[in-house]
Amino acid sequence: MSRWERALVTGASSGIGREMARQLAADGTKLVLVARTEERLNELAADVDVECEVLRADLADPTELSYVEDRVRDTVKPIDLVINNAGFGFTGPAHELDVERETSVVDVNVGALHRLSLIAARRMAAAGRGGILNVSSLAGFMSNPDVATYAATKAFVTTFTESLHTDLKQTGVHVSALCPGFTRTEFQTRADYDTSKLPAMMWQSAEEVARAGLRGIDANTAIIVPGAQNKVGAAMLTVMPRRAIRFAMSKLPT
Ligand SMILES: NC(=O)c1ccc[n+]([C@@H]2O[C@H](COP(=O)([O-])OP(=O)(O)OC[C@H]3O[C@@H](n4cnc5c(N)ncnc54)[C@H](OP(=O)(O)O)[C@@H]3O)[C@@H](O)[C@H]2O)c1
Secondary structure, three states, X not given: OOOOOEEEEEOOOOHHHHHHHHHHHXXXXXXXEEEOOHHHHHHHHHHOOOOEEEEEOOOOOHHHHHHHHHHHHOOOOOOOEEEEOOOOOOOOOHHHOOHHHHHHHHHHHHHHHHHHHHHHHXXXXXXXXXXXXXXXXXXXXXXXXXXXXXXXXXXXXXXXXXXXXXXXXXXXXXXXXXXOOOEEOOHHHHOOOOOOOOOHHHOEEHHHHHHHHHHHHHOOOOEEOOOHHHHHHHHHHHHOOHHHHHHHHHOOOO
């Protein structure tokens, strides 16, 4: 039996978000599923055994985002777990990438997550309970040529979420940042990211990452790094001088 009554999951149509929704449903948590691809959300809703709302929204669109914000504010069927998981990025040298597409990465990864976190935090703190799980990335631990915008959005997510965790410590609201490494989802295809040179040991499944995230928010872990290989990587990145990280990242094969 889950500790959460009703969870809103953004990016529930695919990958880590869809897995989290499935795992929450298996534990009896009711769901509000958010993404742009309504057919996929409807398929998932039909497949799980709990009360499930589908809320189609493009989180880069302020009007559509406002519908999701209203759902988070709602007190008739209150949401006690918000999972800000929707996110994406594009690959290439920053000066060659399309400005509008890069701005949409900031709008979704930072803008929507920031607003939904603040709105949820206010309502949950007043209620004295709740959870906010923000999906970040190991990419946010370092400068990252070829994914400059994406990496910077995830640095924001980790720092913002860690600060929120401390702000809400005495309120009964759990706040966690989930920082996965390479995870097998549609992410790399959407990002035009060539993964052919990456060793198999660097990868995790969406199922493993989702499980680690849900355990972490239950335990109110501030920063969740799933997988032994990623824990080692995160520990190294935390102690290495920025200059050394920058040098190492500039030597990676592209
Ligand atoms: N996969 C990895 O290696 C990896 C590593 C570290 C962190 N992450 C993070 O994990 C999170 C989930 O990614 P994933 O790996 O599961 O990738 P994914 O399979 O591509 O899923 C991304 C989800 O985000 C939704 N989304 C994208 N743009 C949206 C928008 N404008 N409005 C609403 N929803 C939108 C997509 O739904 P629609 O297209 O239907 O809108 C989809 O459900 C992301 O925040 C990502 O940065 C992934």
